[in-house]
Amino acid sequence: MITAERKPLDELIEYVKPFKRILLLGCNECVTVCAAGGRKEVGLLASGLQMALLKSGSNIEIQQHTLERQCDPEYVEELVPMIDGTEAILSMACGCGVQQLAMRFKNLPVFPALNTKFMGASERQGVWAERCQGCGDCVLGITGGICPIARCAKQLMNGPCGGSTTGKCEISEDVDCVWQLIWDRLKSLGQEDRYVDIMPAKDWRSGGGSGPRKIIREDLAE
Amino acid sequence: MAVASVIKAQPLVDQTLPINKNILVVGGGISGMTSALRLADQGFQVYLAEKSNELGGVAKNIFKTLEGDDVQPFIAGLISQVKEHEYIQVITGAIIVDHSGMPGMFKTGMQIGPQMFYRQINHGVTVLATGAIPNPTKEYALESCKAVRTQLETHKVIAKTPDTVKEWDNIVMIQCVGSRTADNPNCSRICCQTAIKNALAILEINPKARIFVLYRDMRTYGFQEEYYQKAREKGVIFVKYSQDTPPTVKPEGEQVEVTFTDAILGQKITVTADSLCLSTGLIADNDSSEELAMIFKLPRTADGYFLEDHVKLRPVDLPVPGFFVAGTAHSPKLIKESISQANAVAARAQTMLARDSINLGAAAARVDSKLCASCLICVRTCPFDVPFINADGYSEIDPAKCHGCGMCVSECPAKAIQLMQFEDDKILAQLEEIFEKVNA
Amino acid sequence: MENFEPVIIAFCCHYCAYTAADMAGSQRLPYPANVKIIRIPCSGKVDALHIIKAFENGADGVYVAGCLEGDCHFKNGNEKAARRITYVRNYLEEIGIESERLMMVTMSAGMGYRFAQTATEITEKIRKLGPSPIKIAIAQ
Ligand SMILES: Cc1cc2nc3c(=O)[nH]c(=O)nc-3n(C[C@H](O)[C@H](O)[C@H](O)COP(=O)(O)OP(=O)(O)OC[C@H]3O[C@@H](n4cnc5c(N)ncnc54)[C@H](O)[C@@H]3O)c2cc1C
Ligand code: SF4
């Protein structure tokens, strides 16, 4: 899923300060799952903004709502009847949701309340870790199911750098060296010989290197 | 505030579970045996687990009550009835070690006997009757001087060797020793009447004896007052002392010199006593009650007694459904009061046992599947592993399994869960009402 | 804001602190009327949103009272509550409310004295801190 974290309150206050009435919009998908932009966080942020603004002497009306998904136009359409009088939207979705709103409501300023972080998996309650960078040409089949692009600071494709010590990455002792993980895994799969195969230089075009990407399913697309 | 929340109240559905009708009684003193007998007489299977190797508890050291009833034959009768009862299984040398399950269906494990072999008992009702212990205080030269005894020891001398009593000219009794102090703020309840009981018994054997009772307040409550009056009529001298200037004690050979201030004379008086009897009262058996409280998850008072669910409304119930408390495990009590409470427990337990299911109240969490994001946060946070993602892909909580703690409710990022009885709108209504009042 | 009387919301767990409050009552122990109690089944049920809402409504202080460590009736609700309180305290600072206005305390059901004492101490502490900045802003 896509993970995100709320932006500092000060930054958000700057966004919404000029307005008298805003819509604070949550999303019931990924950002709910990573506890950053669901109904609960919408409530918390609305109260927090309200109080911070009240302190500085301004008053603002904050309407709260949460969509099933902000990245689909049909769900966004639900906002139309309630958007009357709204001067701006503060979106608690990932960047995709924010842009979807901006596309739909041409005359309304739309601001992000979150910093969208990464595609990650949950390690345990309350902990999410980066796992994929969407390179468009998945190598997990060769690397024992562990991604050297998302999980190596240098995105090395053919074994570790010289900074790998006792299984840890040189950037921090808390970070596993992904190549150690890959090696351990290949070993337990009995596929050590995979490790010596040289991976050719990666073609980054599929990873966005040649501009914005798009997927079109001919059979579905109208 | 409460009204604001009641306005938002919704109809609730009680949750019920089948109940196992076996009873575990912990503690084989007068209280435990009394509850066990009453319940077994109704045909319920009772397991009576006693820590020591014999039944009877503290009352084995008491021979007569204030009213003159013989305690020992009574206990002997209780013990044999309990042992012979077809529905009571006595387990002595039993140490409770673990406990699990749900109201109505508990499992309690114990280690039994010198071999410590493990046994688990399934039960729906638990009675705690683990008693209290004589206060082991060492004040007033209790350990060093032979003329100084506790009231319990005095009681034994009176019962077993009355000839000794005939040789006592002066007897001093000090009340509230180790009770109503900073360490033990409780009144032990039994000591005032014990002092009167022993004083009257001493005068019966030795009418010439002079008895001084040094007290802070005489608390011979109820009809005990008649015996207090009788003691005064018979010449027992009652002298009040204050906690700041307690009597002082000096051993003098076989005797002991007790010095106290007489408030009326305003003078210090010294009595050379042949026997100094200390009313040392009783205290909670902290080691035992602390361990049981941890195992059974039960609350205790600051001084180590088990705390009932409500002083007035549920005086013998503990907060966990199916748990009851009787006797001095609950607070200091006389034998007859312990028996009354044990009977009350048996009656309360029967109100549960008469049914085939146990009512657990309505405080269960409920998921609104329209709001649920299937994030698993509730599944992970529930301490009892109740929520699960169902075949429709939404979290589901079985109300019969839910303990009603509300942890999933407060962590759900989609605000998809409400705890019945503690719904968000009710809590928010309370908050708003408070501030409406304050800001008005 | 002369004669300032703080308003303090106490979220009390049913099994410990709420019973302790009852106990304080039956022991005739006085505690300040500034403390308004909201009963919750477990301190782990306290919702960050409700704490924030209390401040938004003008509370000068909020505390959550749960069972002693290791004593939670539901295993670990008090630990969860303590973590949540730390989280919300950071948020309060971000908003511009002194984080000292939010506290977590623990006590057992039998500690009527501790309940009364805690309520008194917290009231005094909040009295010293003065009215919450939100309350001041609401009044203006
Ligand atoms: C010093 C003293 C003097 C008293 N004098 C009088 C008097 O004069 N008149 C009067 O009416 N009353 C008197 N009492 C009170 C009377 O003794 C009690 O009311 C009565 O004995 C209480 O019975 P019980 O069954 O509740 O507790 P107890 O008699 O204390 O029995 C409790 C039983 O539980 C067992 N137990 C404890 N912990 C565990 C455990 N973890 N697991 C299993 N079993 C356990 C103990 O071994 C014991 O057998 C006196 C009490 C004391 C201490
Ligand atoms: S925590 Fe809430 S949103 Fe997440 S699975 Fe449970 S009920 Fe659904």
Ligand code: SF4
């Ligand atoms: S209320 Fe408590 S016991 Fe019930 S499902 Fe939620 S976390 Fe589990």
